[in-house]
Amino acid sequence: MDATVISLPLPALPEGWEAEKDFRAIGGITKSSATARTLEPVGPHFLAHARRARHKRTFSEDDRIQAQERAKKIEENEDSDISEPEDPILLQRDAKDWKTQDHYKVLGLSKYRWRATEEQIKRAHRKKVLKHHPDKKAAAGRADDDNFFKCIQKATEILLDPVKRRQFDSVDEEADVEPPTKKQLAKGNYYKLWGNVFKSEARFSKIHPVPSFGDENSTKEEVENFYNFWYNFDSWRSFEYLDEDVPDDNENRDQKRHMERKNANARKKKKAEDNARLRKLLDDAAAGDERIKRFRQEANAAKHKKRLEREAAERAAAEEARRKKEEEERLAKEAEEKAKAEREAAKKAKEAAKNAVKKNKRVLRGSVKDANYFVEGDASAATIDAVLGDVELIQGRIDADEIAALATKLAGLKVVDEIKGVWKGEIERLLAAGKLKDGEIKALSS
Amino acid sequence: MGDSGTRLAVDPNDRVTIGISFGNSNSSIAHLVDDKAEVIANEDGDRQIPTILSYVDGDEYYGQQAKNFLVRNPTNTIAYFRDFLGKEFKSIDPTHNHASAHPQESGETVAFTVKDKAAAEGEEEEEEPAPSTLTVSEVATRYLRRLVGAASEYLGKKVTSAVITVPTNFGEKQRAALIAAAAAADLEVLQLISEPVAAVLAYDARPEAQISDKMQVVADLGGTRSDVAIVASRGGMYTVLATAHDYEFTGVALDKVLMDHFAKEFLKKNPKAKDPRETPRSLAKLRLEAEATKRALSRGTNAAFSVESLSDGIDFATTINRLRYETLARTVFEGINRLVESVVKKAGLDVLDIDEVVLVGGTAHTPRIAANLGFLFPQTTRILAPATDTSAINPSELQARGAALQASLICDYDPEDIEQSTHAAVTTVPHVANAIGIVSPGPSGEEVFVPIIPTDTAVPARRTVQLSVPAGGDVLVKVVEGNTHIKVTKPEPAAKENGESKAAKVEDADEDADEDDSDFSDEEEEEEEEKREKVWKIGSTLAEAAVRGVKKDGKVEVSITVYADLTVVVTARELGGKSAVRGTLPSA
Numbered sequence A: 001m002d003a004t005v006i007s008l009p010l011p012a013l014p015e016g017w018e019a020e021k022d023f024r025a026i027g028g029i030t031k032s033s034a035t036a037r038t039l040e041p042v043g044p045h046f047l048a049h050a051r052r053a054r055h056k057r058t059f060s061e062d063d064r065i066q067a068q069e070r071a072k073k074i075e076e077n078e079d080s081d082i083s084e085p086e087d088p089i090l091l092q093r094d095a096k097d098w099k100t101q102d103h104y105k106v107l108g109l110s111k112y113r114w115r116a117t118e119e120q121i122k123r124a125h126r127k128k129v130l131k132h133h134p135d136k137k138a139a140a141g142r143a144d145d146d147n148f149f150k151c152i153q154k155a156t157e158i159l160l161d162p163v164k165r166r167q168f169d170s171v172d173e174e175a176d177v178e179p180p181t182k183k184q185l186a187k188g189n190y191y192k193l194w195g196n197v198f199k200s201e202a203r204f205s206k207i208h209p210v211p212s213f214g215d216e217n218s219t220k221e222e223v224e225n226f227y228n229f230w231y232n233f234d235s236w237r238s239f240e241y242l243d244e245d246v247p248d249d250n251e252n253r254d255q256k257r258h259m260e261r262k263n264a265n266a267r268k269k270k271k272a273e274d275n276a277r278l279r280k281l282l283d284d285a286a287a288g289d290e291r292i293k294r295f296r297q298e299a300n301a302a303k304h305k306k307r308l309e310r311e312a313a314e315r316a317a318a319e320e321a322r323r324k325k326e327e328e329e330r331l332a333k334e335a336e337e338k339a340k341a342e343r344e345a346a347k348k349a350k351e352a353a354k355n356a357v358k359k360n361k362r363v364l365r366g367s368v369k370d371a372n373y374f375v376e377g378d379a380s381a382a383t384i385d386a387v388l389g390d391v392e393l394i395q396g397r398i399d400a401d402e403i404a405a406l407a408t409k410l411a412g413l414k415v416v417d418e419i420k421g422v423w424k425g426e427i428e429r430l431l432a433a434g435k436l437k438d439g440e441i442k443a444l445s446s
Numbered sequence B: 001m002g003d004s005g006t007r008l009a010v011d012p013n014d015r016v017t018i019g020i021s022f023g024n025s026n027s028s029i030a031h032l033v034d035d036k037a038e039v040i041a042n043e044d045g046d047r048q049i050p051t052i053l054s055y056v057d058g059d060e061y062y063g064q065q066a067k068n069f070l071v072r073n074p075t076n077t078i079a080y081f082r083d084f085l086g087k088e089f090k091s092i093d094p095t096h097n098h099a100s101a102h103p104q105e106s107g108e109t110v111a112f113t114v115k116d117k118a119a120a121e122g123e124e125e126e127e128e129p130a131p132s133t134l135t136v137s138e139v140a141t142r143y144l145r146r147l148v149g150a151a152s153e154y155l156g157k158k159v160t161s162a163v164i165t166v167p168t169n170f171g172e173k174q175r176a177a178l179i180a181a182a183a184a185a186d187l188e189v190l191q192l193i194s195e196p197v198a199a200v201l202a203y204d205a206r207p208e209a210q211i212s213d214k215m216q217v218v219a220d221l222g223g224t225r226s227d228v229a230i231v232a233s234r235g236g237m238y239t240v241l242a243t244a245h246d247y248e249f250t251g252v253a254l255d256k257v258l259m260d261h262f263a264k265e266f267l268k269k270n271p272k273a274k275d276p277r278e279t280p281r282s283l284a285k286l287r288l289e290a291e292a293t294k295r296a297l298s299r300g301t302n303a304a305f306s307v308e309s310l311s312d313g314i315d316f317a318t319t320i321n322r323l324r325y326e327t328l329a330r331t332v333f334e335g336i337n338r339l340v341e342s343v344v345k346k347a348g349l350d351v352l353d354i355d356e357v358v359l360v361g362g363t364a365h366t367p368r369i370a371a372n373l374g375f376l377f378p379q380t381t382r383i384l385a386p387a388t389d390t391s392a393i394n395p396s397e398l399q400a401r402g403a404a405l406q407a408s409l410i411c412d413y414d415p416e417d418i419e420q421s422t423h424a425a426v427t428t429v430p431h432v433a434n435a436i437g438i439v440s441p442g443p444s445g446e447e448v449f450v451p452i453i454p455t456d457t458a459v460p461a462r463r464t465v466q467l468s469v470p471a472g473g474d475v476l477v478k479v480v481e482g483n484t485h486i487k488v489t490k491p492e493p494a495a496k497e498n499g500e501s502k503a504a505k506v507e508d509a510d511e512d513a514d515e516d517d518s519d520f521s522d523e524e525e526e527e528e529e530e531k532r533e534k535v536w537k538i539g540s541t542l543a544e545a546a547v548r549g550v551k552k553d554g555k556v557e558v559s560i561t562v563y564a565d566l567t568v569v570v571t572a573r574e575l576g577g578k579s580a581v582r583g584t585l586p587s588a
Helices: A044-055 A059-080 A095-100 A118-132 A134-139 A147-159 A162-170 A182-186 A190-204 A220-231 A253-287 A290-370 A381-397 A400-410 A416-432 B063-072 B095-099 B136-155 B172-184 B195-204 B251-269 B280-299 B322-328 B330-346 B367-376 B398-410 B415-421 B509-521
Strands: A004-009 A023-025 A034-038 B017-022 B026-033 B036-040 B052-056 B059-062 B077-079 B103-106 B109-114 B132-135 B161-166 B188-194 B213-221 B226-234 B237-246 B302-311 B314-321 B356-360 B382-384 B428-432 B435-441 B447-453 B461-469 B473-489 B531-550 B554-562 B568-574 B580-585
Touching: A004 B435, A004 B447, A023 B580, A034 B237, A044 A059, A044 B237, A044 B398, A044 B415, A095 A147, A118 A134, A118 A147, A147 A162, A182 A190, A190 A253, A220 A253, A220 A290, A290 A381, A290 A400, A290 A416, A381 A416, A400 A416, B017 B136, B017 B195, B017 B398, B026 B136, B026 B398, B036 B136, B036 B398, B052 B063, B052 B136, B059 B063, B059 B136, B063 B077, B063 B280, B077 B095, B077 B109, B095 B280, B103 B132, B109 B136, B132 B136, B136 B172, B161 B172, B161 B195, B161 B398, B172 B188, B188 B195, B188 B398, B195 B213, B195 B226, B195 B237, B195 B356, B195 B398, B213 B330, B226 B330, B237 B330, B251 B280, B251 B302, B251 B314, B251 B322, B251 B330, B280 B302, B280 B322, B314 B322, B322 B330, B322 B367, B330 B367, B356 B367, B356 B398, B367 B382, B398 B415, B435 B461, B435 B531, B435 B554, B447 B461, B447 B473, B447 B531, B447 B554, B473 B554, B473 B568, B531 B554, B531 B568, B531 B580
Parallel strands: A004 B461, B017 B161, B161 B188, B213 B356, B356 B382
Antiparallel strands: A023 B531, A034 B428, B017 B026, B026 B036, B052 B059, B052 B077, B103 B109, B109 B132, B213 B226, B226 B237, B302 B314, B435 B447, B435 B473, B461 B554, B473 B531, B554 B568, B568 B580
8 A cells, every 4th residue: 555645733842751772672563463354365455465474474575575566577577579670771761662661660660570569550650759859850960850750650651450451461472471382391390380371371361360280189170170260261361552643633533443354353353363373271281291191091091991890701702612612622622532432443454354354254164175175085076066065055054253262273183073063063963953944054954 | 355265376467257147046147348248148048047947858958948947847947056055955945946846965065966967768658767966066167067068159269267245244255155066167256246236336337437436225125035224335346235135026036926826817817717826837938038028017007918728728918007007016115115224224324314225136127116215215316227327237247247347347456456455454454434524714704614534434544535626715624523323394374374483303313213203193284294304413633734825726735644553644735735734643
């Protein structure tokens, strides 16, 4: 609290009042005369109290610290914005060329540009005026040097008029952030570099807040939101500032109208170009955006997952079928080969048996021949026929085994009687077995 | 504060703060524009938003729209629920909920049963959706969500944090319940502050306001309750000395007076009609219109009352003037005066000690109440109400503004900072019982006490005053304790009166009260009232100091600092002089 002025006087010092250092302590506040109550924790003064209590500061310490902080803040406000060095070339500028003048630079606000507040602009103007006022130049011996002063006035006029300022901001290329080159991007920092570009472009948006570019961890929703917003960007950017001067004398109305039309067309064209530029910017950003690729892949992966699964299953099934079929074929082939082998074996056996039978038959026939057909001397053709006929008959009545057995019995026999005996025995066996009838065998049995 | 329970924490840099006055009848939201608090109007354009929720076919309505549904849809409309937060069913007063959804017991809390869901489409008409039972916390959450939504829409930014005002008798449990309800509505509660202090802060934060030491009465006259608090405002720090809460002399009571009046008028004109107070629907219509008429009477001297189909299909329209209203509502007005008087007494003070009366709340718009309080207090007391002081802030907006100011003050604080700053170790401090001041020679040579640190000032405290030295030379700074008492001076009786012609009779304040009554019974014999004034009595001397060689017409600056351990440091110096006299008095 500031000191309160009380209109009452102080009493005069009584005669003979003496004290060490002019102060005499008499009493003090008793503890009992103070009541503990609860302060309401509300309001700036309570917060100051709390600050003192928590940091254990006394009043004067707190005053000092607060004053320092305040002073620091004011200094920051005062100086930090408007302490840019002045470019000597800028100081030489002609105020007539105000169209090409960088108003922010003239006021020393090139660090802030469209971000500069009205307050900053006013302060900057004041500061510049104090420095460059023509009267001051005149005092320094340079009369009529008001060129830069006019530049300052023009800059302030434009920047303090919201409409004109917007027109200037629209064409303030110094505030643009160039899109990153491939070389820059190659070093990484993709999101930061593009993010800065869009942050700068966002100043033209009619809608705020503008979604930020984000980083590699942004969600799909954020990224989609960003691109949707920017592809539908609603910009207040306009290009009146670059209009060619319309002659405002009344001499040539047609000329004036022509110029106006020309300007309007130029504006429209520039606006379209700007829109195209932004679109290209977005396309470029989107083209290299790893996030979009990732999201697309993820989406595709999810979509194709089912189909791939099905295909895999089908493939597996086909494979299985093929294997089964092969197996079957193999088995069939094996069986066939086996059967063939068997057939051949059987054929061989049969032939062998046939040969054996033939051989045995030859033995049988040979035996009767050896026995000279059981006659003395040369056997007549009829006898030979009869004997061979009987042999044939017997052969026909018995099977191969019996022929073989008979052949073994007959083999090696040279003596006629023995051969005859074998034959007779055979005939008897066959008769007994009913395979031959009495009377059928004539020549042999005699 | 020691509030427990769930709390949302928001990064101080991302905070968007508002102040909320969450009332039992009406609520307000405020935010700061260029260091000035402004109350936000919701979608309906209301700055006083009725604390009511209503459900119709699954749609939620709040504020004035919900209030209008009290007539047609009372069972699905929830009103007057704030005071039930954090309370048990057995300790709540459901009087005001008679005309809306009724509170019911639900475990340890209070709940309402309403149909808040829409009937599923395509189903048969008689298939009603099942009603839901909402706890009072859920209701508060839903309501706060709507308030925050309205504020967010207005500001164009999502509101994250708020300071909410609560009555001084809001218990720990109720505070915890409110914070939890806010957290459920996605709202960080930075701090809960007392309603009267929020109102005082709103006045003190005005750019033209001078921070001084003053004793204030804050009369918060609401719809269903009147709360009065005595606030010692000492250098911008506030200490509540006494409070009183009343549930009789309120806005609703004033509505009731008007309702009875109009009902009787109606019956007089339509003797055969049914008493509108007997059917709930007519009663609701009567109540809504009576309230509107009451508001109109606060602004103008005449107001119309008109209800279509009030009872038995009969329309009713009439007018009433303010005088009539004031006569009818006299008992309520007097009750408010008695309430204020009782609190002043409860704080151990006299009406003469009060420097300012701050009127808060919707009912405070009533001119008669402000005028009555003006009569209660001495001429020098400022009555801050629209009817008596043109510079007064709208009483309905004070609390929300105060809350918004406090929110902006602490929005940069971390939750721990807030916690620590509001901790009892910081807030509970000794307050000096006696004033500390210096002695000045009065016009007739007697010693006059000049208070520098008034009573009930929280320590540590520092005050500086400048006193003039017209004669110059050496002066004495005598630091003393002082106290007030009430001097009652009886006027000199008329000449014809008998012997008791002594000049003035000085009495003590306590005796005076009895004396007062007897005076009034003495009929109109004594026209002049006795004169009561506050006088300072000089107590024990603390120190003496000399300032030598002061220039003629010079000024001496005296600074007194009382530290937390009650040590007093006195500094005296001539303004513009170099040397200062300084001394320390240890506490005795």
